[in-house]
Structures are given as structure tokens and as C-alpha cells.
Amino acid sequence: MAVYRFRVTFEDYEDVYRDIDMPSKGTFLELHHAIHNSTGYTPDVSSSFYVSNDQWKKGTEIAHLPSSRKKDAGVLIMEDIRLSKFIDDPHQKFYYIYNFDRPYDFHVELIKSLKEEEGKEYPSLFRSVGLAPKMAAAA
Secondary structure (H helix, E strand, O other): OOEEEEEEEEEEEHHHEEEEEEEEOOOOHHHHHHHHHHHHOOOOEEEEEEOOOOOOOOEEEEEOOHHHHHHHOEEEEEEEEEEHHOOOOOOOOEEEEEOOOOOOEEEEEEEEEEEOOOOOOEEEEEEEEEEOOOOOOOO
């Protein structure tokens, strides 16, 4: 099985990033949880990945806890979509918005495809650089 290594960077804090290894058959929800395991943020808030191009232009949305308006419009749901469905490019990019109420924007880029390591559990955090910014307190 292929393993994707994603570099997850905060849009406004480029010196803070996480490299996360994900199985190709994993879902966007599993990547969402892996990001939050590496930052300490709670994963139980409305968030979305967007398939992106090299200029980080948002394309197809893949949502977690979408609004009823988005559901009615037929938005894709993270737990239903495998990562491999949207990996067309060896440097595939996803724009990720965490917590629409108090958003943090991330750039998620495929940086390497690897072979699965025997006995290793995925997802796995390969590298963690810098401290994740503190979440803004609710008003």
C-alpha cells in the first residue's frame, strides 16, 4: 500500500508545520484527526478541505460537520472520501480551513509517496516543527 507524506503548514505561520504520513486508503476525516492530534486542537468543529491548485485556489470541498445548506448542495463528507480519490499530482495540494467560527487556514501539500513500513501504524507524525498557535478563546 502507498503512504502519502503531507506537509501541513499554517497559512499565517510558515515556520510551523507538521509532516504526517497517511495511508493512501485513509479518509480525509483521518487526516483531519491526524492534524489535530499533532496540534492539540479539538477536531469536533466544522472544517473543510478544498482540492487546490498550485496557487492554493479552492476547488471541490470535502467537509466535516457541514451546515444543512452545504449538505443540501451535495457537499462531499470527509469520512466518505478516500485521500487517493483526489491525488492526481505528485505535489497535490489541499487548502484546509479548520473551525469556520474561528478559522485557521492551513496548506496541506503532498511532499512524498512512500511504501508502507512493516509494523508501522498510520497515520503517523513524521516531523513536528514549531508550536501550534494557541486557539483564540470564545467570545
